[in-house]
Amino acid sequence: EAQVTQNPRYLITVTGKKLTVTCSQNMNHEYMSWYRQDPGLGLRQIYYSMNVEVTDKGDVPEGYKVSRKEKRNFPLILESPSPNQTSLYFCASSSGGGVTEAFFGQGTRLTVV
Amino acid sequence: DAKTTQPNSMESNEEEPVHLPCNHSTISGTDYIHWYRQLPSQGPEYVIHGLTSNVNNRMASLAIAEDRKSSTLILHRATLRDAAVYYCILSKSGGYGTDKLIFGTGTRLQVFP
Numbered sequence: 722e723a724q725v726t727q728n729p730r731y732l733i734t735v736t737g738k739k740l741t742v743t744c745s746q747n748m749n750h751e752y753m754s755w756y757r758q759d760p761g762l763g764l765r766q767i768y769y770s771m772n773v774e775v776t777d778k779g780d781v782p783e784g785y786k787v788s789r790k791e792k793r794n795f796p797l798i799l800e801s802p803s804p805n806q807t808s809l810y811f812c813a814s815s816s817g818g819g820v821t822e823a824f825f826g827q828g829t830r831l832t833v834v
Numbered sequence: 835d836a837k838t839t840q841p842n843s844m845e846s847n848e849e850e851p852v853h854l855p856c857n858h859s860t861i862s863g864t865d866y867i868h869w870y871r872q873l874p875s876q877g878p879e880y881v882i883h884g885l886t887s888n889v890n891n892r893m894a895s896l897a898i899a900e901d902r903k904s905s906t907l908i909l910h911r912a913t914l915r916d917a918a919v920y921y922c923i924l925s926k927s928g929g930y931g932t933d934k935l936i937f938g939t940g941t942r943l944q945v946f947p
Binding site: 725756761763764765766811813820822823824825826827828 | 866870875876877878879880883921925935936937938939940
């Protein structure tokens with residue numbers, strides 16, 4: 722079954738404590754992205770990756786890092802989380818950029834206190 | 835990036851057809867029209883996409899105006915499971931950095947038994 726898997730689904734952490742949200746896809750997709758969803762602002766892209774070792778900033782990259790060492794995995798790293806990063810995060814993957822179907826994970830609800 | 839405009843909310847009764855409109859007057863020739871939906875507590879889910887011609891799949895139909903400045907997502911027989919937020923999105927074909935789906939606030943569809 723085609724799947725994008727994020728972990729954890731829920732996370733409460735304290736300001737400044739580094740965390741990683743994992744994302745894995747089983748479809749051999751080249752494109753992967755991270756989005757955050759906030760009330761009234763919709764989904765906004767944080768970072769994206771076109772292939773292994775190729776990543777670039779999206780619209781709201783401040784405070785986040787990503788890596789793409791393997792095709793299937795695209796972790797999102799918050800080196801020093803702050804309360805304004807409290808949000809719902811989604812990972813997505815697709816095979817052909819903006820012209821093909823994107824598959825989204827189930828989301829990670831992060832609370833930073 | 836070209837923008838889309840959708841009504842905030844719409845209502846339908848079960849088993850009736852639903853026509854969800856989207857305006858995208860600044861669309862360019864290389865922009866694809868995508869529709870995604872987001873059910874409560876889930877990640878966005880692909881519905882359909884097209885470029886110029888009308889498209890049909892098992893979930894829905896996409897009717898694209900001849901001038902491409904508007905489109906309509908058609909759910910032929912709404913079910914309770916179709917209650918979701920529907921997003922009309924434009925994305926460009928090919929090229930670096932084009933794997934970006936710009937989500938607006940979407941249309942919240944309510945379906946009544």
